[in-house]
Amino acid sequence: MTDLKTAWTQSRDRLKAAGIDSPVIDARLLLEAATGASRTDIVTDPYRALTAEQLATLEGYVERRCRREPVSKIIGRAGFWKILLRVTPDVLSPRPDTEAVLDVVLPQFGEHQAFDMLDLGTGSGAILLAILAERPAARGVGTDVSFEALAVAKENAANLGLAGRASFLRTEWGDGLAPGAFDLVVSNPPYIPTAVIPTLDPEVREHDPILALDGGADGLDAYRALAPQILSLLKPGRPFAVEIGHDQAESVTALFVAAGATGVRTTQDLGRRDRVISGFRPGEA
Numbered sequence: 001m002t003d004l005k006t007a008w009t010q011s012r013d014r015l016k017a018a019g020i021d022s023p024v025i026d027a028r029l030l031l032e033a034a035t036g037a038s039r040t041d042i043v044t045d046p047y048r049a050l051t052a053e054q055l056a057t058l059e060g061y062v063e064r065r066c067r068r069e070p071v072s073k074i075i076g077r078a079g080f081w082k083i084l085l086r087v088t089p090d091v092l093s094p095r096p097d098t099e100a101v102l103d104v105v106l107p108q109f110g111e112h113q114a115f116d117m118l119d120l121g122t123g124s125g126a127i128l129l130a131i132l133a134e135r136p137a138a139r140g141v142g143t144d145v146s147f148e149a150l151a152v153a154k155e156n157a158a159n160l161g162l163a164g165r166a167s168f169l170r171t172e173w174g175d176g177l178a179p180g181a182f183d184l185v186v187s188n189p190p191y192i193p194t195a196v197i198p199t200l201d202p203e204v205r206e207h208d209p210i211l212a213l214d215g216g217a218d219g220l221d222a223y224r225a226l227a228p229q230i231l232s233l234l235k236p237g238r239p240f241a242v243e244i245g246h247d248q249a250e251s252v253t254a255l256f257v258a259a260g261a262t263g264v265r266t267t268q269d270l271g272r273r274d275r276v277i278s279g280f281r282p283g284e285a
Helices: 004-017 023-035 039-044 052-066 071-075 096-108 126-134 147-159 194-199 221-233 249-259
Strands: 077-080 083-086 116-120 139-144 166-170 184-187 239-243 262-268 274-280
Touching: 004 023, 004 039, 004 052, 023 039, 023 052, 023 071, 052 071, 071 077, 083 126, 083 147, 096 126, 096 184, 096 239, 096 262, 096 274, 116 126, 116 221, 126 139, 126 147, 126 166, 126 184, 139 147, 147 166, 184 221, 221 239, 221 249, 249 262, 249 274
Parallel strands: 116 139, 116 184, 139 166, 184 239
Antiparallel strands: 077 083, 239 274, 262 274
């Protein structure tokens, strides 16, 4: 009979042999999902036997990961900031790099401050829901062109107890929304140049929706639309923050400055790569 410790070790070794970057962590996450065991269980009760059904499930998960399917898509959930989100093939798997948006935004609003925010291209709802979870007096709207993505975002909002403060709208970016209605606008738009997509890791290229990746020939198509629209949707003096590709800071900054933004600056992620462009709509808050 295979126990938790043996299953973890065997899964780790298979993933390592397949060239997976983080075999120890991935093996543990797959084991937890397949067996219902927690991280603590694996450490404190390592010789707990797996049932035949649990072992078969784990073997299926490991085989899928060896084929470079992301763990988040295999188990159907992913952690982001301090929340756990459901993810499907219809949404981008949230990544730690995107948490840099929250590093920029959260210090600008007090813990109990009431404000209205907008997340353009919300996908799973990661940015919107993580901010609402941190700021209990805030309300937010998430937009997306994908019905399927919006369904995932709505489910995540309900699971996190945030459905009463989060609403979702199918539209192209901010089309149809009232000008000057928001205290904060955020977005993680597609920013990968079309020609680069075939070179991405299989986890991204084959398992994230192309709609959330493809930024056009130079990767800047979304920002050309977003820069003027974001400023029009903000109240005077209020902030915005958008995620960017690591080599796009100068180009995206120029687009927002040309649209009239003030205080535009670049923030790096934990890997010290340019990751967020932020600034303000001109005027007094």
